[in-house]
Amino acid sequence: MSLFRIHAPILDDIRSDGLMPTLIAKTDEVVTRLTAGLNVEEIRSVLRGDPPKRPNPRVKPHADGFWMHMRPTYFHEKVMTLYPTFRLGWLSVYFLVFETITGLVLMLWYTPSPLTAFEDMQNIMSNVPLGLMMRDLHRLGAEFMVMVVLLHMLRTFITGSYKKPRQFTWFTGGVLLLLTLFLSFSGYLLPWDQLSLWAVTIGASMAEATPVIGREVNLLVRGGPDFGANGLLRFYLLHVFALPLIAFIFLGVHYYKVIIHGHSLPPKEEEIGVDTARKVPMEKRSYFLPDVLTKEIYWVVIWTALLILMVTVGNWHAPLEPHADSQVTPLHTTAPWYFLWLQGMLKLGDKVFWGVVAPGILVNFVFVLPYLEVGPSRRYIHRRVGLSVCAISIIVFSWLTYMGTPYHAVSSSPDQEVVAALVPQTHPGPVRTASYDELVPGEYSSDKWNSAPTDNLREIMETFDHEINKYGNELPGAVGIMNIVDWQVGLKKVTLSVVWNNGEDTFTQNVYVHEDSKHGH
């Protein structure tokens, strides 16, 4: 008698039914277990697009499976079309997941310390296969996500989907909006270049305006009077840990509420004040398997392809400016675009009111909106006031955003502005991106731009001339001089001067250009 016996029932099955039939049966069993209820035959019929049997076996995974239980068994066919959702909520989830995946890849190569962060970025871009692509995808995805979430909010407002019973869905959405903005904002600092340091500094300086505890809030956010090792570590931990965690939790709550109440139907489909989203007649049902799933797979493919094509053939690249320097504030720094409206408001006056009180009221207003605006009808015709206020807000926000840009109310002097147009401090600009060979050593004058020897030089000098003429009276008799000398092998020194008032006033700035530097690539 052996010490122990292995009992493998499969051997008995093979003995009684033969090898192939047993393997087929076992495979079927494994597949059914993995899909929580669908056997091979059923999956094939789903893929073929056959109508389901009765009772529908395709609802079983929704009841038994973990992943599928998060998704409804069927949707109303009226919410399956592009209108009313424009798939914006779905797309927000797509980007949240997309950012998580690309972000995890980047994390492998990044250390959150001012000593290494910037070099790590350069390393990712120049030494990690597909590293540049991952970084570009992550950055592009982040920009898209902010836009998509904003548009999603706009659409749920326009279709009146925040109204009873979906007030709390909207509320949790508001939390998700803040999380999205802060996720993007916290990520902005991580490359530790001039752009990121100063954009975030401007954003964070609003915290400083908080009445009474401004100083404490500021210290808490930055980990010191200025951004340094502590601030970077804090932003990093927020970005890769705290905010995503909270975002996924709130996504759970948000989507749970969406399912509980059903996707709201297009307003005209319902009686005023009645919500029939949950009562979907048999013939209007569009089942998750296969209709919704295949569509979602399709959209995943399309969006992923689009993003990849944009950062490859489309040549879209995330910027990387020079290393962060807390001593040198670049001319024209701005907050990230989705906070420009705040920067614009700050130009209106009092820092405390426009930087803290007004935005505070606004944000809180978003949260309580569904509890204040309780008109029963979701139809557009009955919501003229609400929709007009929405339209006006969009215009006001666009205007404030414009005001936040350096185009509005610039404070520096015209001579500096002129030079900054040629060698900007927040992006490469025409001199640095010019072809190295075309920067022929010599001295060129803006009034004689046409006689410069190369195309690039003519373009640069024409811009110089154009910029100077913009400030006619402020720079009387001004002329721009560009002087190029060979400085080292492969390195040229470019001196830009603006001379005005018959040569009494001058402003001069030097930049160096290396033949390999590939600015703007």
Place this chain on the structure above:
Amino acid sequence: MTWRTVVGTLATFVTTIVVAFWLINEPARMKEAEDGFAGRSMEAGAAIYENNCTRCHGPAGGGLVGLAPAINNPALFDGSRLAEVGWAGSLHDFVYSTISGGRPLASSGTTWPQRMPTWSTEYGGPLRHDQVRDVTAFVLNWGRAYEEGITALQNPETATTSMEPIDAVGIDINTPELPPGNPDDGEALTVSLGCTACHIQTEVGPAWLAENHPDGTGIGTRSGERIDAADYTGAATTAEQYLRESIVRTNDYVVEGYEPGIMVATYGETLTAQNLSDIISYLITLK
């Protein structure tokens, strides 16, 4: 559903091909990006050099007499300098660590009156480590000229350090007669020759500007008073002549409180009559 299948499959196909091509090209792209960042590092380094190092090592690394050695010098790149100081590591490390930590002690055989300061914040200096890295990249790029056998660039600002023989003014304080001077050119010369490093930025030599001098007088005023002073040992009879003497025969009269031999004694051999006149005409304005 079928058109979605077609479009979706097509999109997957196209994307796969694009990514495959991207991957094939990845090593070349990474090399280019690496060179690009190296180039940007030199660009940043050149600006850091201009702001911090020019006053001792000269605008083009040629060194300044009496202040600091040339660092664009073939000896640095052909290994002889490393052998001289017995450095076993790489040239990059030699330069990087010299800049980071400075030279608190003179290296063997040299007697520069000032020390090479410490630069890295790690050792209490003003530059972040990435800035030290950038300026190191810039300094090492002079090695390219050495490797490629290029002796001089067409750079007007390096003219002062070129090897061409000049028509020097000599050390006599009366002859030759000096041509009329231009104070603006003189001012520029005092910067590029490094005089300002001892006389304006620091107090290694007597302060030129009235606001820096204990008496509250500038060099232009003092030079006229000096010749009448009881302890004056020189031969000058006018303020201009005193300045000329101080520059080309610096040890004939040593200002009280200073050691002889600190100020470079060879300016008579490196300045032209025009240079000297320009400098004097500038100094005389510093009342």
